[in-house]
Amino acid sequence: MRTINRLSTVLTVVTWILGWAAYPSTGTVAEYRSDGSKGKDTGKVVGTVWLVGAYERPARLKVFKNRDFCGPWVANESLLVSSDGGIQNTVIILHPTDRQARTLPANISLDNRNCAFAPHVQVATVGSELRLKNSDPILHTVHARLGKETLFNVGLPRWRQVTKSLTRSGIIRIDCDVLHTWMSAAIVVTQSPYFTLTDQHGRFVIEQLPAGEYEMQTWHEKLGTKNRWIRVSEGAQTSVDVVYGLNQKMP
Secondary structure, eight states: OEEEOGGGGGGGHHHHHHTGGGSOOSSOOOOBOTTSOBOSSEEEEEEEEEEEEEEOOOOOEEOOSOHHHHOSEEOOOSSOBOTTSBBSSOEEEEEESSSOOOOOOOEEEEEEETTEEESSEEEEETTOEEEEEEOSSSOEEEEEEETTEEEEEEEEOTTOOEEEEOOSOEEEEEEOOSSOTTOEEEEEEESOSEEEEOOTTSEEEEEEEESEEEEEEEEETTTEEEEEEEEEOTTOEEEEEEEEEEOSOOO
C-alpha cells in the first residue's frame, strides 16, 4: 500500500509541463464547420486526473473456466494509478454549452484477447460502428447493457465477427456470459465530438476546441463522475486538474 498525496506531485510539475509536446491527444475528434473545414479560432485543454488517498492496486482476477488457456489469474484493469497518482483510463468529455457541435461517427472495435476485453475502456460518438471479434481459441460472448437494458448479447467463436451500431448515448457495460465472470469492459457513447482518455500517467489533451464555454465531464468506472465548467479561449491552452479522493481499499 502507498499513500498518494497531491502535494507530492509538485516536484514533477516542471518536467510535466516541458513534456507535454511528447504526449499526443488520445482519441480526440476535431470540430468541423458546416462546410467541412476545420475551425482555426480554436484552443486546447490539457490536464491530469489525480488520485489522493490510500491506494492499493486491485488484486488479480481469479479465472474459473478455461484455465488451461487463460491461466489461473488475469490482470485487473479497473483502477490503474501511476506512482505519482495519475489515473489511467479516465474518460474526459467536453460538452459545449453555447452551441450544437457536429459529431462524426467512427469505427471502433472490441476484441476478446487473452481472456480479457481489449480495450478495457473506450469512447465513441453516437452513430459509431462497433466491430466485435475474438482472438482467443475459446468461445466468448459480448453482453452489452445500458443501465439494466440489454442492447445486444453476441456469441463469438473465434471465426465470427459482428458489427453493432451505437445509437444511444450513455455508459455501456460489457460482460462475457459463458462463465467468464472476471471479464468486463466499458464503452462511453457521447453526443459530443470532444473527448479523450487519460494515458498511463493520468494525462490528457483535447485540441481543436472552438472558443467558448464547456461542461467538462470526467468519468471513471470505479471512482464515478465529476462535472465542472471551463472556458476555452482562442489560440490559448487551458490547464485543468481533476482530483478524486480515495479513503478505502478498492475491490
